[in-house]
Amino acid sequence: MDRGGAAITVSDAGEFGLIARIAARLGTGASDGVLVGPGDDAAVVTAPDGRVVVTTDLTVEGRHFRLEWSSPYDVGRRAAARRRADGAAMGGRATPGVVALAAPPDQPREWADGLADGLRDECALVGAVVVGGDVSADDHVTIAVTALGDLAGRSPVLRAGAVPGDVVVVAGRLGYAAAGLALLQAGRADEALAGAHRRPQVAYAAAARLAAAGATAMVDVSDGLVADLGHVAAASGVRIELATDDLPLPADLVEAALALGVDPMAWVAGGGDDHAFAATMPGDAALRAVTLLADLPEPVPFAQVGRVVAGAGVTFVDAPPPGVGGHEHWRA
């Protein structure tokens, strides 16, 4: 695709010029937790707990975003959010991250500026900075984000800790990003929902509070609620029993689904990329969670959606939503 014609491109100042420009934009200097910042062979960051949480993945143009649908700022926000949500789901606090970027030599330099701003601002939501990285040439944009975290003396909240008797709760939005993507694909403009695809609103603070309330297992919903709870069920050796009637169904999603002639519960139960936090915990811990979440400056949607029982897999006590198989990158 045409990436900017006569605009100033990422390659005009060379590889090292681009790295210096992005590093300046990220504003990483003597920030908390950064011992050696950008510009050396590697960065050095603090790990006060003596353990470090680490998670990485790729955000790929044409697979995870389209240049014509998302601003570079949104792409940066989303690429960082995907990793920061995974880190938050371990129950720790965020420490710096690193980014590697591949981009075509004719990618406009302003695009890279916007990307850097988005990465910086999303990481700032969890009090983290981007401390280093690298750039390569490619025929499209790929962004590799690695996020680090610190456990501050606590045990990580794993997928394997759910026990029969726990309840299943969700904090954050479900189905918004999937609805937004469906609207974009159908050529319908709905800025609120399209925005949820472009830039998820991750309730990072909710993850820490679910952990503090006593979550026995936690996962961020990136592949779809049923798919991700399936990972929890498999890792914990339990069955998770959901009720379709208990899944939150906001009016925004009902309206979008009516416009497209589809069942909105498919988005709620199967749509990924909102990065809500699904957790299991004893019933009294869920009551504590309600109290802790009510104390947040921004309200976070919260719902009890099911319970943990003996067995395997994810089942429904009532009619399951359509298409709850979850998300597979290879088969999308």
Next chain:
Amino acid sequence: MDRGGAAITVSDAGEFGLIARIAARLGTGASDGVLVGPGDDAAVVTAPDGRVVVTTDLTVEGRHFRLEWSSPYDVGRRAAARRRADGAAMGGRATPGVVALAAPPDQPREWADGLADGLRDECALVGAVVVGGDVSADDHVTIAVTALGDLAGRSPVLRAGAVPGDVVVVAGRLGYAAAGLALLQAGRADEALAGAHRRPQVAYAAAARLAAAGATAMVDVSDGLVADLGHVAAASGVRIELATDDLPLPADLVEAALALGVDPMAWVAGGGDDHAFAATMPGDAALRAVTLLADLPEPVPFAQVGRVVAGAGVTFVDAPPPGVGGHEHWRA
């Protein structure tokens, strides 16, 4: 390109099947330093020093390797070597790493197996494992490797520590990967040198010994000796004075250069990707380094190639080699 026709592909078992297969291949279980292994939202690894070294980048098909020139095992070895060399250049010891892979759905599954084996075996050279990661679909292969390290109570060896009066030393091979790539591009088969492009032989143990000897600055030579020493000069606020006559010129490179009708010193001074370690240190430290390196089970090429003086940039006391501007990904 045709990636395997009717072979079993990476997508046949789905995303989670592929991740499980790679994780099994990597063999990461209760390895040293791994507290939470593959399969959760994030991994958790030890950081006994309370600081963690982190470095990341992308290895891109068609830019850093070609499927027709490199086996998947070699691609894995090289992708890991690029990061592990950067980590070693900080003077620490390796701890686990994470990998994200993007690949076409029709990439043969055996290719991913070979890649995983190569990543595992290169990391094993530094006593590290690959502890987690993710997979995505794309139209070609991209591998994001993030390597972590521990400083074991020592200060990191930065690029900024060179002082006038230091000597400049290099441990490891220079120019081999560039010569191998030139031979491959010219359609000439030379397995020894082509192998140096496919899979660098990184003298990891030498980096630790240069640090122990008293290196004031260190860098791994990924962009070319002159370019990378230019980074040291800039970070340290000094000039680095080299002598072309002191650069090592092995017979293998002379022979290859004669065959291609080029000047082999261009490979030695400007070729990247061998990941030799260039360091600055006082003269007595360089003598200690000679002793420490002589003690390694495998001999490592070692040369004193210049000195640190007041000023800026990299200069030559004699005629500079051709094309010493170093490597720029955007302008290659």
